[in-house]
Amino acid sequence: ETGVTQSPTHLIKTRGQQVTLRCSSQSGHNTVSWYQQALGQGPQFIFQYYREEENGRGNFPPRFSGLQFPNYSSELNVNALELDDSALYLCASRPSAGRSTGELFFGEGSRLTVL
């Protein structure tokens, strides 16, 4: 059983640029969510995807968007990057609601630095 994998592991962008982060869910998991972890903070919920549709969103502006594909892999896109977007972005997956007890399985994250 493969775990959650994310790419790239590190990247550097400049203000105003756009970035795409990628995630492959754990085998058998059809729900994926994204979290932002700023330095010294706990992860903050960005959004969740189920069956290729967003079905939950945290307090993040629309320039944070996502996609989920039929194979349950996912992308996080951030437009018009700001310095405060510098963070570790974590992807997490879980089985469908009927088979889940709520815990998420996390990847190792993509560390984004915005200069």
Next chain:
Amino acid sequence: AQSVTQLGSHVSVSEGALVLLRCNYSSSVPPYLFWYVQYPNQGLQLLLKYTTGATLVKGINGFEAEFKKSETSFHLTKPSAHMSDAAEYFCVVTHSGGSNYKLTFGKGTLLTVNP
């Protein structure tokens, strides 16, 4: 609405000493509670979880936690600290309602273990 408060952003113990990391939660519905651990430059790993049933739950690496509804607490303990326990620990709350298992994280407690 749900929230988590971790008391103490930094806890330092000697190797072999008791580890106690404190967590209080707030939830308008019966909570699911988790402790996750994050080693440097890594993603999040589930230590243990409480959903329903027995209030004392045991996790990996000798950790355990007790759900106390009357105190709205879910403190994490380990009888004897090991150097490898040095990491950041996050208390997390969610609930079983619907398919949107948004996790709410505490700000984390950094555990250092002194030889």
